[in-house]
Each structure stands twice: as structure tokens, then as C-alpha cells.
Amino acid sequence: MSVENVVQAREDSLLPDAKRENLVIRENPDELLVYDLSNHKAHCLNKSAALTWTHCDGKTTVGDLVAILGRELNVEVDEDVVWLALRQLDKARLLQGPVGRPEAIINRSRRDVVRKLGLGGALAVPAVMSIIAPKASAAVSANGTPCSTNTQCVSGCCDRQNAPIVCATDSGTGGSRRKTGVACSSNANCCSNVCVGAPTGTCA
Amino acid sequence: MRHIEPLLPYTRTIRAGTETDVVDWVAGRSILAFGVRIGIRTNQPEILDRLSEYFPPLWKPTPVSHVERLFSLKIAGAGLAGNRLGFHELFEDLEPGTRSRSLNTVLEAFESRVKMYVAEMAPRRVFVHAGAVGWRGQAIIIPGRSMSGKTSLVTELVRAGATYYSDEYAVLDLRGRVHPYPQPLAIRDQFSFKQRKCRVEEIGGVTGRKPLPVGLVVVSKYKSGVRWSPRQLSGGRGVLELLANTVPARRNPDIVMTTLQEAVSEAKVVKGARGEAAETAAMILKQFGEREGQAKA
Numbered sequence: 001m002s003v004e005n006v007v008q009a010r011e012d013s014l015l016p017d018a019k020r021e022n023l024v025i026r027e028n029p030d031e032l033l034v035y036d037l038s039n040h041k042a043h044c045l046n047k048s049a050a051l052t053w054t055h056c057d058g059k060t061t062v063g064d065l066v067a068i069l070g071r072e073l074n075v076e077v078d079e080d081v082v083w084l085a086l087r088q089l090d091k092a093r094l095l096q097g098p099v100g101r102p103e104a105i106i107n108r109s110r111r112d113v114v115r116k117l118g119l120g121g122a123l124a125v126p127a128v129m130s131i132i133a134p135k136a137s138a139a140v141s142a143n144g145t146p147c148s149t150n151t152q153c154v155s156g157c158c159d160r161q162n163a164p165i166v167c168a169t170d171s172g173t174g175g176s177r178r179k180t181g182v183a184c185s186s187n188a189n190c191c192s193n194v195c196v197g198a199p200t201g202t203c204a
Numbered sequence: 205m206r207h208i209e210p211l212l213p214y215t216r217t218i219r220a221g222t223e224t225d226v227v228d229w230v231a232g233r234s235i236l237a238f239g240v241r242i243g244i245r246t247n248q249p250e251i252l253d254r255l256s257e258y259f260p261p262l263w264k265p266t267p268v269s270h271v272e273r274l275f276s277l278k279i280a281g282a283g284l285a286g287n288r289l290g291f292h293e294l295f296e297d298l299e300p301g302t303r304s305r306s307l308n309t310v311l312e313a314f315e316s317r318v319k320m321y322v323a324e325m326a327p328r329r330v331f332v333h334a335g336a337v338g339w340r341g342q343a344i345i346i347p348g349r350s351m352s353g354k355t356s357l358v359t360e361l362v363r364a365g366a367t368y369y370s371d372e373y374a375v376l377d378l379r380g381r382v383h384p385y386p387q388p389l390a391i392r393d394q395f396s397f398k399q400r401k402c403r404v405e406e407i408g409g410v411t412g413r414k415p416l417p418v419g420l421v422v423v424s425k426y427k428s429g430v431r432w433s434p435r436q437l438s439g440g441r442g443v444l445e446l447l448a449n450t451v452p453a454r455r456n457p458d459i460v461m462t463t464l465q466e467a468v469s470e471a472k473v474v475k476g477a478r479g480e481a482a483e484t485a486a487m488i489l490k491q492f493g494e495r496e497g498q499a500k501a
Contacts, residue, residue: 042444042453
């Protein structure tokens with residue numbers, strides 16, 4: 001990469017650009033909800049994070065964003081606030097590319113920013129909350145959680161032989177309990193506690 | 205465009221295990237549940253009546269011969285008990301599913317799959333994993349996955365006078381109102397975790413009929429020895445909490461987000477660990493009363 005390209009990349013990283021494609025966006029009072037169709041993550045941006053994100057157009061500088069936030073939130077903010085917002089937006093993959101933060105603020109935490117702003121500036125502290133939208137089948141329980149039937153478990157295997165009764169691991173023939181149709185040597189190998197044809201049978 | 209599967213004729217070639225098997229499907233029926241057409245066929249006509257116990261609540265028979273999802277239940281042997289004669293098998297469309305010598309296991313799997321399918325595919329409804337009760341003209345919903353304590357809290361709320369809506373799904377219409385999903389309460393034994401179905405009337409409750417706007421969302425998980433002291437969440441955070449428990453979240457995020465936003469628009473959303481269900485239920489209803497008082501003032 002030539003020196004000019006390196007300089008250009010550095011300048012571009014200081015002009016954050018928001019991701020715009022494959023998103024479902026809903027406005028809430030003082031918040032913005034964003035659903036990313038590409039990774040099924042949903043985000044809730046508070047007012048400060050939302051203002052930063054909506055003004056990330058690849059042309060607005062961090063300095064401009066400081067001015068915008070100060071004006072819209074009616075509190076005095078500095079670059080730390082904007083960088084904190086950009087860091088969270090970057091982590092949530094809501095920006096087009098990585099944001100090149102200045103060395104001096106890389107290790108500045110959210111707590112540092114909150115302390116600096118004080119109580120009066122609490123509104124200006126950016127926050128991005130994220131979740132992964134569940135698959136339709138996510139009603140079932142993970143391994144180790146209590147269960148009463150096989151269908152409640154991700155593994156399809158509720159170990160009713162041992163107490164406490166919990167969803168068991170099922171990894172083919174190596175799991176602690178095995179599903180219907182998997183090879184077994186004794187009843188204790190199977191979720192159903194029935195190994196047909198033991199010792200070289202299949203779990204019922 | 206939804207996949208449509210013909211229910212009739214009953215005889216079709218399906219893959220059973222590793223061999224292609226021809227099963228004589230001698231009986232079947234189609235039902236409509238929350239706008240979803242489901243077909244069930246079997247090689248044992250006697251089982252059809254028993255199957256209705258496992259359908260989603262508020263199902264209706266329908267004469268249509270084409271359905272969106274076809275379940276096929278192959279009963280082993282001659283009698284319903286036929287455990288000694290082979291495996292009972294459940295197929296979903298043409299794919300093999302649960303296979304067991306225990307008929308109960310297969311029927312439980314059928315119940316779970318058919319309810320999940322309806323919850324995901326229901327048109328104009330958004331199914332959220334949540335307990336739901338009605339209280340003073342508004343709904344209280346308690347989102348949470350299986351085993352999170354929804355049923356125990358719903359049971360205590362009903363015992364305290366709330367109207368029963370559901371212990372499994374809060375069914376929302378596009379205006380964010382909660383509709384009843386009146387299945388029997390699935391009460392778990394404290395030690396064995398086995399579920400016992402209990403009609404709400406058995407605990408002195410009544411089932412709601414009218415859709416209700418959401419007044420309170422309680423995000424909570426049981427923790428021994430804890431006294432419920434929740435913090436209030438913003439509307440946006442409330443939408444995320446519900447979304448994390450919404451069945452068709454990935455299938456239709458556009459409609460889901462709008463619906464959940466409507467649902468929490470006038471609701472208070474609170475989050476915090478809870479202790480015993482009876483104590484928490486009393487506190488929830490008290491808090492709801494205070495909120496109502498504030499709203500009137």
C-alpha cells in the first residue's frame with residue numbers, strides 16, 4: 001500500500017460511515033431500534049448513540065459530531081463521548097468499517113466518560129444494547145437445564161435416569177445420553193433408557 | 205408463498221428410517237389454529253380422537269385438503285399400546301422426526317412441534333414466549349424461555365385474582381394487544397420437573413376472552429431467597445427483552461418490531477430477579493395498582 005493510500009485510509013477511518021443496508025429501523029421516544037438482517041442482531045441505541053449513528057455519513061468528522069451532540073443534547077460533550085459511541089457502534093457492527101481511534105483514548109472506559117460528564121451529563125453517555133434474535137426453536141432448553149421430556153432439550157435428550165433430571169449432552173455415540181436410532185451398548189446409554197439389541201443395539 | 209402440502213390421498217411413500225416404506229394412511233383430519241392449516245394423518249384411526257388433546261388451544265376443524273404442514277403419525281403394531289411390536293414414528297411433512305417405543309414420547313413431540321409451527325407461522329399474530337394474565341383491563345406479560353418460572357408466577361397471579369391468558373405464549377395482534385392462548389397450565393413437580401396439566405378452573409381462575417393492551421412487562425427469573433425489587437427499563441429495552449423471546453423474530457422482523465413497539469408503547473417494563481412466586485405475584489399486582497393510580501392522577 002502506498003503512503004498516499006495509507007493516509008487516505010487513516011482519514012477515512014476518522015470519517016465514520018454508518019451501515020445502511022439490510023437494516024430494519026424503528027424510532028422510539030429518545031431511542032432508536034435497529035434490527036440487522038445480515039446477522040439477526042437487534043440493537044437499542046439511546047439518544048446519544050442514535051444521534052452519533054444517524055450523522056455518520058462518511059463526511060462528518062468527529063469534531064462535527066461533538067458539535068452536533070452538544071447542540072442536540074444541550075450538554076457540553078467532548079470527543080471522548082463521540083469515540084465511546086463510535087466504539088460501541090463499531091462493536092455492534094453498525095458502521096461500514098473500523099474506526100481508527102486516536103491512541104490516547106483507546107483505553108478510555110465508559111466509566112471514565114461517565115465520571116468526566118458528571119450527573120448533569122448522564123444523558124449524553126452513549127449506550128448500545130444488543131441481543132441476538134432467537135431462532136423459532138429456541139424455546140427448548142440448553143444442556144444442563146431441568147427438563148421433563150426430550151423435546152424440551154436442544155440435544156433432544158432429557159436424561160431421566162440420573163438426578164437432577166436435566167438436558168443431557170448428545171454428540172452421537174460419544175454423548176452421555178443418546179437419541180433414538182443411535183448405537184448403544186446398554187439401556188443407560190439412551191435418553192429413552194431402552195437400548196434395543198444391547199450390547200450392539202440402537203436406542204429406542 | 206407458503207408451502208402447501210396435500211393431506212389427501214392418505215397413502216404416500218415416505219422415508220422411514222433408512223428404508224423407503226409405504227404406509228397406509230387410513231385416517232386424517234385438518235385443523236385451523238391461529239390461521240395456520242395443519243394436517244394430521246395416521247395408520248390408526250383410533251388415535252385421532254386422542255390427538256386432539258395435543259392440538260394448540262382454540263383449534264377448529266377445517267374441511268380443507270391442502271395444509272401448510274402435514275404431520276404423519278405411524279403407530280406401531282395393532283393396538284395403541286403396541287410398544288412391544290416396534291417403533292411409533294412421527295413425520296413432519298415427509299421428513300422423519302421422533303421415533304420411539306413410547307407413544308407418549310411421540311405424542312409429546314407432536315404437541316411440541318405443532319405448537320411451535322403455529323407460533324412461528326401464524327399470520328397477523330406475533331407469538332412471544334411469555335406468561336400472560338389480565339388485570340383491571342390490561343395485560344401483564346412475563347417473557348421467558350421454558351423453565352424460567354412463567355407458569356408458577358402466572359398460577360399465583362391467577363390465584364390472586366388475575367384473569368388467565370396463557371402460561372406459554374403471549375399472542376399479540378398487530379396493535380400489540382394480548383389475545384388468549386388458553387391451554388391448561390403445565391405445572392411442574394418441584395423435584396421431578398414432570399409436568400402436570402391443570403385447567404385454570406381447578407385453581408379457581410377464569411380465562412380471558414377479550415384482547416387486552418399491555419400494561420406491565422415483568423422480566424424476571426427465579427432466584428432463591430431474593431425479594432423482588434425490579435428496575436424500570438426504557439421502551440426500547442423492553443422491545444429487546446420481548447424480541448429475545450419472540451418466536452417469529454427472524455422470520456418477520458419488520459412486523460415483529462412494529463408489533464412489539466406497539467405492545468410496550470403504553471406499558472411499564474421492569475426487570476429484576478424474583479423470589480417465591482406467591483410473594484412476587486402480590487407485589488406485581490400492588491405495583492400495577494400504584495401505576496394505575498399514577499396514571500389517573
